[in-house]
Amino acid sequence: MNTESDKSQCPVSGDRPLFPDYDPLAPDNKQDPWPILAKARREQPVFWMPQLQMYCVTRYEDVRTIQKDSRTYSNVGANFMRVPLPEGLEIPPGCPFPSVGESVANADGKVHKRLRKLMQPTFSRPAVAPFAPQIEKIANDLIDDFIADGKADLVSQFANKMAMRTIAAVLGFAVEDSAKFRAWTDQFLLLMGTPDMGEDEARTLWSGLIDWYLYIQDMIQDRRKNPQNDLVSALMAPPEDESIAPLTDEEIAANIIAFIVAGTDTTAIYITQTVRLLHREGLWQSVVEDRSQLERIMEETLRHTGVVRGLNRVTTCDTELSGVKIPAGSTIYWMGASANRDEEHFEDPDRFDPDRKNVFEHVAFSAGPHFCMGAPLARLEAKIAFNAIFDRLPTLRIPEQEVEFQPNFITPTPKRLLVEWDL
Ligand code: HEM
Secondary structure, three states: OOHHHHHOOOOEEOOEEEOOOOOOOOOOOOOOHHHHHHHHHHHOOEEEEOOOOEEEEOOHHHHHHHHHOOOOEEOOOOOOOOOOOOOOOOOOOOOOOOOOOOOHHHOOHHHHHHHHHHHHHHHOHHHHHHHHHHHHHHHHHHHHHHHHHOEEEHHHHHHHHHHHHHHHHHHOOOHHHHHHHHHHHHHHHHHHHOOOOOHHHHHHHHHHHHHHHHHHHHHHHHHHHOOOOOHHHHHHOOOOOOOOOOOOHHHHHHHHHHHHHHHOHHHHHHHHHHHHHHHHOOOHHHHHHOHHHHHHHHHHHHHHHOOOOOEEEEEOOOEEEOOEEEOOOOEEEEOHHHHOOOOOOOOOOOOOOOOOOOHHHOOOOOOHHHOOOOHHHHHHHHHHHHHHHHHHOOOOEOOOOOOOEEOOOOOOEEOOOEEEOOO
16 A cells, blocks of 8 residues: 555545545646645645546556556547537448447457557568658748748647648548548547537538548548558558458548547647747757757657646456555546656756666657557658748747647647748
8 A cells, every 4th residue: 555645635435545636627837836746745646626526646656567468458438529420420331439439548358469460560660761851841831831931830830730741641632632631530528538428519520530531431442443652551550460361441430530539739849849849948059050959959858748648447356456445437637748758757847958877768659558559750740840840930039928738638639830930
């Protein structure tokens, strides 16, 4: 039993410890989460969040335990649509909705192993490397659109478009349709994350998702007949191991949606937050002049910023973390952002230090069987984005402003970041 949690002054709800200092739904500009989370790690490292009906887990060791043990802490049932399908709307055959579909993010055990085995090679470092010239062009085209203005909103004019166009390009969708993908992704996230929604809005959003599925289904059918040099065609190639059943169209559709949802806001936040951090830490000029530091800076940014603040699991049996007993069937929120600031694992964790000896030990991409499948693509894309910005906007600066965040407990997203440069 952990004595620190026994000593806590925190109240309890039934047999569930609470930690009211932390409000998971407060936007970052209203609440600086880091000192509060440091207090939680010391005093109440596992606590119940009544707002979300979940246990929050804050320490590095506990978070790693959850990430690595998918038998006890399962992804199955952890993500679901909180808004039910309105009556009268027909779901086309093969459509992964109204559940979130059988993607890698919603499976475990043998089902998950098979999906990862079939898809991981498609997203490996060597498989995504040939897309570099296309991604460089996306970055430069975006900068062309605003460079003469001497100022831009980095979020809407660069980071968001960069992330969506890149994923569209590597999967093989027309880049011109990436704005539609943005809207569909937002609709998907709203249906997952909004418990109380009016009937009319629910109907509009669900109809949008069905359109998204029909668009993806058309593309899959086209690639079955006319394979191209893209990742969706690669997912259709017969498996090297003939004992494994190839991916079905339904599985490809569910996973395309997972790649887009998992790979857009994340990378956009990463790009934006890195630009902010480099300025805050006074490192901008030195990295513009010497890119040899970039790799370690990129890793330290992942540790420091909490791009994905945390994600869910469901417990399959009674368990215990940091002395707190958690019953089977509970929803867990493992907080990677807090784990990455755990003083028991990272010395002086609030300091931004690309030279720290364990800079690669962050859990920003998770660990274990669900380790981010898009990590090689995210690193490639972000590196290309940073180099394009350093090369073309070397005098970029961030004028005084309050950066507002979307209140989102999974990926707190900066709404805008005004930047300017010399013409
Ligand atoms: C900086 C950018 C990114 C960050 C910080 C990030 C982080 C994460 C995290 C924390 C997970 C959760 C793993 C778990 O449940 O244990 C994850 C899963 C995943 N990510 Fe990423 N991600 C990023 C970019 C991408 C991109 C570009 C893609 C595009 C393909 C992608 C695809 C996925 C997929 C498919 C999963 C589910 C893997 C599974 O459950 O087996 N991610 N990512």
